[in-house]
Amino acid sequence: MVKKALNESGLAPEYLKLEITESVFIRNPEHVAEVIHRLKGMGVQISIDDFGKGYSSLYQLLYLPIDEIKIDRQFIRDIHQNDKQALLVKSILELARGLQLNVVAEGVETKLENEVLLQMGCYEIQGFLFSPPLAKEDIIKLLQAERNSI
Numbered sequence: 001m002v003k004k005a006l007n008e009s010g011l012a013p014e015y016l017k018l019e020i021t022e023s024v025f026i027r028n029p030e031h032v033a034e035v036i037h038r039l040k041g042m043g044v045q046i047s048i049d050d051f052g053k054g055y056s057s058l059y060q061l062l063y064l065p066i067d068e069i070k071i072d073r074q075f076i077r078d079i080h081q082n083d084k085q086a087l088l089v090k091s092i093l094e095l096a097r098g099l100q101l102n103v104v105a106e107g108v109e110t111k112l113e114n115e116v117l118l119q120m121g122c123y124e125i126q127g128f129l130f131s132p133p134l135a136k137e138d139i140i141k142l143l144q145a146e147r148n149s150i
Contacts, residue, residue, distance in 0.1 A: 003042060013043030019070070021049045025060060033064055040065040047104075052092065061099055069096055073107025073127075080112040090120050097121075 006013055018039065025032050036046055047068035048060065052075055060066065071092055079086050089105075096103045105117050108127035117125055134142065 002039060002044060006042070006044075014045065017045035017047055017068070019047045019049040022051060022053055036064050036066075047102075050106075052088075061095070061101065066101060068102040068104060070104040070106050071122075076105050076107050076113055076117070076127075077109075078113070080110075080116045086116060086120075089117070089122075093120055093122055 045067045047070055048066055049070045050072045051069040053072040075089050093103055103122055104124040105122050106126055108114050108125045108129045114125060114129055
């Protein structure tokens with residue numbers, strides 16, 4: 001299906017990033033690993049969504065060709081008020097950097113959460129602080145407005 005979509009769209013595979021939620025790994029880890037290897041063989045980028053939510057395995061980070069992890073909102077919420085939580089996120093960031101993985105913090109809703117993450121060196125941040133999820137038409141309008149303001 002992915003190969004067909006790439007062929008029909010003409011999109012270069014390196015510009016496609018597929019997010020796989022951590023919970024998918026627990027169902028059939030061997031099959032998921034096989035699919036990930038095939039996708040990577042095509043040149044597609046792979047991101048693990050909701051990292052840390054409950055099925056985390058360092059094995060996934062070591063042996064699967066993952067490009068990125070997205071730290072789940074439960075670790076980000078009120079990070080500025082919880083030293084243990086901040087230490088855990090900082091450790092995840094350092095581990096990911098050591099494995100040359102990109103890291104995205106999900107669900108950032110406050111300026112304080114954003115500031116703590118930036119101080120830790122997490123520079124890819126998403127959440128309601130910046131924008132709610134947008135429909136395709138709204139994204140186009142937003143990008144066109146941005147282009148017109150430059």
